[in-house]
Amino acid sequence: MTDAGLRAHPSVAVVGLGYWGPNLLRVLIDRTDVTVRWICDSDTARLARFGRRYPNVGLASDLDDVLDDPELDGVLLATPVFTHHNLALRCLEAGKHTFVEKPLAPSAAQASELIELAEERELVLMCGHTFLYSPPVQAARELISSGQLGDLYFVSSSRVNLGLHQRDVSVVWDLGPHDFSILLYWVGGLPVMVRATGRDSIVRGIADVAFVTMGFESGLIANVELSWLAPSKLRRTVIVGAKRMVVYDDGSPEPIKIYDRGVDYKDPETFGEYQLSYRSGDILSPHLSTDEPLALQLADFVHGIRTGRTDARRLALARDVVVLAEAAEASLQNGGEQVTLRRHLLISGPA
Amino acid sequence: MTDAGLRAHPSVAVVGLGYWGPNLLRVLIDRTDVTVRWICDSDTARLARFGRRYPNVGLASDLDDVLDDPELDGVLLATPVFTHHNLALRCLEAGKHTFVEKPLAPSAAQASELIELAEERELVLMCGHTFLYSPPVQAARELISSGQLGDLYFVSSSRVNLGLHQRDVSVVWDLGPHDFSILLYWVGGLPVMVRATGRDSIVRGIADVAFVTMGFESGLIANVELSWLAPSKLRRTVIVGAKRMVVYDDGSPEPIKIYDRGVDYKDPETFGEYQLSYRSGDILSPHLSTDEPLALQLADFVHGIRTGRTDARRLALARDVVVLAEAAEASLQNGGEQVTLRRHLLISGPA
Amino acid sequence: MTDAGLRAHPSVAVVGLGYWGPNLLRVLIDRTDVTVRWICDSDTARLARFGRRYPNVGLASDLDDVLDDPELDGVLLATPVFTHHNLALRCLEAGKHTFVEKPLAPSAAQASELIELAEERELVLMCGHTFLYSPPVQAARELISSGQLGDLYFVSSSRVNLGLHQRDVSVVWDLGPHDFSILLYWVGGLPVMVRATGRDSIVRGIADVAFVTMGFESGLIANVELSWLAPSKLRRTVIVGAKRMVVYDDGSPEPIKIYDRGVDYKDPETFGEYQLSYRSGDILSPHLSTDEPLALQLADFVHGIRTGRTDARRLALARDVVVLAEAAEASLQNGGEQVTLRRHLLISGPA
């Protein structure tokens, strides 16, 4: 544990002020238990704009200036995907607690390297899987782990919108980690097989649509549609269990709907035919907290810095997301060939 | 051409009064240019019930009684899938024009056998791909073939509801032919590769959920979700083209919505970076005819009987649907292995 | 009680084969406990068309032919509004049990005349307020009468679509009776004041849009929007109670949604300010029967004929609907002036 880890009122830097970084900044600025000492971006005009809004925050166009600050406890990285690993390494090596936007790293090996370094240096490392703090995602997990849905038959998900094309990674690495993290959180372990079919419709070499199919050891199958080319934004996941079904629609005023629906199979008593009976009961849309997931997550990071504690299960999940994205990307590159995953010792599942 | 084919006012029989047959019956009874001479079902109680409603129609529990009637011109088969081929053969051999519910046959070979027999006997043969008569499906085809959508990038479709489980075939053979026929009608040819992943959640050996991925020679990819296990009914297809996108939602009061949306790629002039610009224009929901597709289709069949003409392209399409279902089922049985289709001489495409 | 009333297997006539009559016919034909002996319409082409579909039913273009039939037990009238009273009188005078499409009569006096005549002649008289047999309407009534919604604050309803303009009556008499009957059924009594503002946008003298505001003795207020001029069909009613709120949307797959939402008022303890707390709980969409309301209603009518029993409360409600429509029309004609209703001895309310 470094001294930094025990600071009652820590100070942090936000690195990267593109699409997502300003949200981190907005949330942190409003917290009274942490100080934003630095914002850092190579685009100096952008830096100046945010400097005007938050005049007490230091401006840096070079990360070294930030990391050299001995008063600084933590760094939040909201930079392009391909920089995550390298920048996180530098932060950890500089002795800073580190929050990295998802995905944690571009390969499982690099993810593990970061995890080990953080452990060795006794630093908090956290990956920005914000959806795990989302009330509907948590509600669905509770429905699954309490057995209310029964055995899971399949999950079908769509995460599509128009744009924003990434320049360095495919849609599998850009949008996929959202669904992968949610699935791992719900199911508690990696699938044993992955297949992905996609297409680089617009920019050669960068798939902008992909259909990822996964099979789990329990028999559960999952299909995830990912796309930057869609007529309208949709983030919708259907979970079909033996007892109940759930629709999680992130853009709906009723983000979780629990359908008391299913099919009951009655074995034939002697040599007769089996009977199926369809249950069609109530639909319940539970009241959910409207807390902002990002605020909850950053509270966790700040709390981590103050107590020096990392959530090891969450971190293992972040690495498994990378494992899954790697597998899906490999299948995609290989014309949809099946990728088989060895059993991982994932410790991120439901208790 | 049999004499039957030239009857000005033909007479027909409806065979099978289960889920769908009564719809055929209702539509035919209301036509003034055709007479329903027979209804036929092995369930005599059901037969009696419809006999009460339509007292002028002959009742038969044995198809032979129907086929023996020299006054009868055509037969419409709305029986279980596994009976289609055998019953259609009997009808054609008895010299009757034949309408078979989809799919045409359980294998491409058997489909071809029926087609050849009908040709040889100069009888009309028609398969119940009713969706091809649906105004939104036709509108989407027109948008595609006129070039208004531009090159097609991908198609993503969901056809799910709760029930009805079939006892003899998987969801790929039950619901799949709807999407397959629509895709073939829109695209004009078979895909070159098919993969299907599914699961027999309820009844061993009968897949009740499947995700079918297809790749076409043009580069177009398609993903079709088929399921009898769903919280609510959904029949929704998204077509993403280079110029426009279309959402076809069969249960919506606006079944076709055309989105003037897309991404334009600008090549870098020299060594610079490419530029993407996102277009987001109007959404148009065209007024569509509210004609009942089944009524249009049966009008076509009656017209076929009266003129002795079969639509050969439509019949080839019905066979290609069987080819596609066979391929998808084979992949499903094989753990999602890719099935490669040779190029078919499909003549069902847009002109 | 006439002999007709005790017939175990009664026979009936359907009079009027315009928009709604064919539905009555379809439902009755499929019942095994009643025989449709006659269909009657002055339009002989239409009569012939239905005769072709149902060859065992007698055709009549003159009501007298129907009423002269001594074997006939009951008549169902689905004729234009202005004919209801006169034709129902003739049916009752001919000793026939009578089902009249809503509204029962064009004035409260005439409605009472029919009710008295039916009582005197010991004949069943029923008015086609089909919505009272609709599962969502019944579910809402149960929620109200069991106290689950708490005191009712207000009801806001829209019943609009494009067309069909009536030629003889305003939208208040055409669409209003639906909402009026539902309100009376839910609330159990007439309002004490009515105001209606409307406009004859298309045909001079025939209001095609109206906003009807009602006040009840309990303090409940209701606003009903009625229109034949609307971009899309909408039948949606919101009931706001002290404990819960209900949305009844007749065109939705979830026709009843119960919102556990409200505001709690806390009295100031001493001289302080009152406090309001907003409750926002679950939303429940109860599973409802999918029985066809018209089938349930006609079963009731046939049962009435067989047992000779009229539902007097339902009949009183049908008369009160006329009272309410009269009041709303009077206000409409009078530029929105308030019409005050004396307290009626309504016996149609919840027990």
Next chain:
Amino acid sequence: MTDAGLRAHPSVAVVGLGYWGPNLLRVLIDRTDVTVRWICDSDTARLARFGRRYPNVGLASDLDDVLDDPELDGVLLATPVFTHHNLALRCLEAGKHTFVEKPLAPSAAQASELIELAEERELVLMCGHTFLYSPPVQAARELISSGQLGDLYFVSSSRVNLGLHQRDVSVVWDLGPHDFSILLYWVGGLPVMVRATGRDSIVRGIADVAFVTMGFESGLIANVELSWLAPSKLRRTVIVGAKRMVVYDDGSPEPIKIYDRGVDYKDPETFGEYQLSYRSGDILSPHLSTDEPLALQLADFVHGIRTGRTDARRLALARDVVVLAEAAEASLQNGGEQVTLRRHLLISGPA
């Protein structure tokens, strides 16, 4: 014109940091052509919280400190309704350009007093009718004023949500001004009659639901439902014109939908009956700018300060909103009695 009016880079104060003031603050802080010199609120804890976020802004708990600042050019008031008139008076008397949240004043007389004072002192006065800067509201106005909708038959609007109850004014004064301003903006003049029926369901004396009916000289009628008691948020307005219909739904991803629907009336040629034909054409959802209305409005205010120009038509509209709210409230207090408005010399209408 005061000197303040000609300042190239003006400075302003935001007064009131409750529900809405922080939005004004956020937008102004991000503008480079204006400086926020002061924020002012009597709640010092709240003041301190915003001071932490924006450390360069002066804090004041007393408006006098703000108004005494000779460097200050303008004030934006986001305080409770009953304070608007008094505070605006003080600001104008202190020579400051003034932006007042809607409604401008609690009575037409007081609104006029403010307008006259601003004119006399050559100061910019603006009222926060932000909806007039909303792209869908502007699109609807354009459709109306260009004649694309034809004559307007009626407007039906719902503006409801759960909370927030105001303590000083009814829902007519709180939510009504939104609809009133939009209607005046679209129609170009005040109605000639107003009726309002409502109820104080929760807090005695403060109506929390109201149905306001208006009649215009052209024959147009409008019904507006206003409520703080609703199961879910709804801001939806239907405009029915002779040629087309528009649905404006502020919470929808397609906020404006234009329906090419209507009824055509054909006069009888001789003594025959008139004919109605129903037109049902395309539905168009035009692409609209996603500019934030508040940002556009505040840009206008800053521009006004820099040029010294007030939009007199907009200001007259703000006064007419007060006239309409006064009339509706008077009717509400009077059991729904009609209030007749004299013709106003409104200069806010479409050119």
